[in-house]
Amino acid sequence: MMLSFFDQFLSPSFLGVPLIALALSLPWVLFPKPSAQWLNNRLLTLQGWFINRFTQQLLLPLNLGGHKWAALFASLMLFLLTLNMLGLMPYTFTPTTQLSLNMGLAVPLWLATVIIGMRNQPTVALGHLLPEGTPTLLIPVLIFIETISLFIRPLALGVRLTANLTAGHLLIQLIATAAFVLAPIMPTVAILTAVLLFLLTLLEIAVAMIQAYVFVLLLSLYLQENV
Amino acid sequence: MPTSPVKTRIPLTSFGHLITEVKKQLFGIETPASVELTGLRKYFNSYTLQGRRNCVLVTYGVFAVTAAAYFLHRQNKTENQRSNAAA
Numbered sequence: 001m002m003l004s005f006f007d008q009f010l011s012p013s014f015l016g017v018p019l020i021a022l023a024l025s026l027p028w029v030l031f032p033k034p035s036a037q038w039l040n041n042r043l044l045t046l047q048g049w050f051i052n053r054f055t056q057q058l059l060l061p062l063n064l065g066g067h068k069w070a071a072l073f074a075s076l077m078l079f080l081l082t083l084n085m086l087g088l089m090p091y092t093f094t095p096t097t098q099l100s101l102n103m104g105l106a107v108p109l110w111l112a113t114v115i116i117g118m119r120n121q122p123t124v125a126l127g128h129l130l131p132e133g134t135p136t137l138l139i140p141v142l143i144f145i146e147t148i149s150l151f152i153r154p155l156a157l158g159v160r161l162t163a164n165l166t167a168g169h170l171l172i173q174l175i176a177t178a179a180f181v182l183a184p185i186m187p188t189v190a191i192l193t194a195v196l197l198f199l200l201t202l203l204e205i206a207v208a209m210i211q212a213y214v215f216v217l218l219l220s221l222y223l224q225e226n227v
Numbered sequence: 228m229p230t231s232p233v234k235t236r237i238p239l240t241s242f243g244h245l246i247t248e249v250k251k252q253l254f255g256i257e258t259p260a261s262v263e264l265t266g267l268r269k270y271f272n273s274y275t276l277q278g279r280r281n282c283v284l285v286t287y288g289v290f291a292v293t294a295a296a297y298f299l300h301r302q303n304k305t306e307n308q309r310s311n312a313a314a
Contacts, residue, residue, distance in 0.1 A: 127279040131247040134273040143286045 005173055009097050009166065023095050027082035051078070058220050065120070066227040069220070076105070077216045084165060084208035088201070097169060099162045106157035109219050114150070117226025128225055157218060164211045168204040175200060 012019040032044055040048070055074045059067055080096060087094025095101050117125035129146045130139060179193035264272055271285065272278035 123276055123280045126283045127276045129283045130273055130279040132273060132279070133247055133250065136273070139273060139282050140286050143283055 005170060005177075008093070008169060008173060011098060012093050019093075020095055020098075020101075023093055024083075024101075026086065027079055030082065031078065058216065062220065062224055063227050065116075066220070066223050069223060072109075073216050073220060076109075076219075077212055080161070080212035080215055081209060084212055085205070087165065087169070088204055088208060094165055094169065096161055097166045099158060102158035102161045103154070106154045106161075106215075110154040110157065110222060113219070113222045113226045116223075121226070125226055153218075153222065157215060161211050161215055164207055168200075168207055172197070172200060172204060 012023075031047065034040065034044060034048065039045075051074050054077060055070050058073055058077075059070055062069075083094065083096050086092055087096070114125075117128075129143055129150070131142060131146070134142050175193060175197045179190050179197055182190040182193060264274070264278075268278075270278065271281050273282065
């Protein structure tokens with residue numbers, strides 16, 4: 001059977017049971033929960049330090065009303081980071097390559113920020129749709145443009161994560177296949193391709209972390225406007 | 228090392244807000260005083276928060292009325308065509 005390069009993105013199932021549920025619950029299995037001890041071990045301390053630091057930095061520009069989202073942002077960041085990093089291992093399935101999952105995260109969270117803004121401070125929320133100092137003739141045009149940009153936000157959030165991870169995994173597979181095929185034919189070129197593959201893997205590790213961070217950061221910026 | 232003349236807290240979520248913030252910090256937007264805004268400009272302007280809100284609401288209202296008129300007109304046209312065909 002000829003394998004296609006896109007087979008790695010097929011949602012796995014075993015005997016008719018979708019395994020994506022298992023893939024999505026894996027990050028939570030891997031993280032140790034905080035213990036009741038006063039001083040924890042190194043791993044727990046490091047985990048706690050990272051979560052606290054990240055949450056502190058993310059919530060810095062937010063008002064008090066936005067601080068309710070601390071647990072959501074921290075858990076979302078850990079979730080996406082772990083899913084992305086686990087997906088870089090060979091033969092693993094990355095759930096964040098599925099547009100359905102990313103849109104399922106992006107749309108409700110974005111909508112929540114919009115509804116919070118319209119409910120708690122409708123004047124400010126509507127005022128955001130027109131930048132200050134706009135010339136009179138451009139007012140309707142800019143309102144139209146800002147409305148479109150508002151509705152494009154969840155689409156961009158979801159597609160950005162999907163496209164980055166899909167493209168990265170595809171590139172890794174292409175270059176790995178090229179190195180493997182070239183190895184018996186042109187060993188020198190194969191070695192160069194392997195070096196390229198190594199550098200690309202380093203890049204993909206960075207992209208995996210950055211994309212998770214960007215997703216959460218943009219959500220916090222959207223919340224900042226509405227809180 | 229030369230530092231940027233633009234201060235921090237530039238909004239990144241919207242291109243329009245980014246341009247406005249950069250304009251404000253580099254050139255300064257001349258916001259007219261509240262006494263200068265008279266008549267309709269008092270309620271519909273792009274300087275005060277209420278003015279911007281009112282502009283947005285009016286734009287949406289005009290769009291909604293136009294859409295409603297268009298769909299009603301199309302409905303009437305379809306009904307007229309049906310009645311002509313029956314006759």
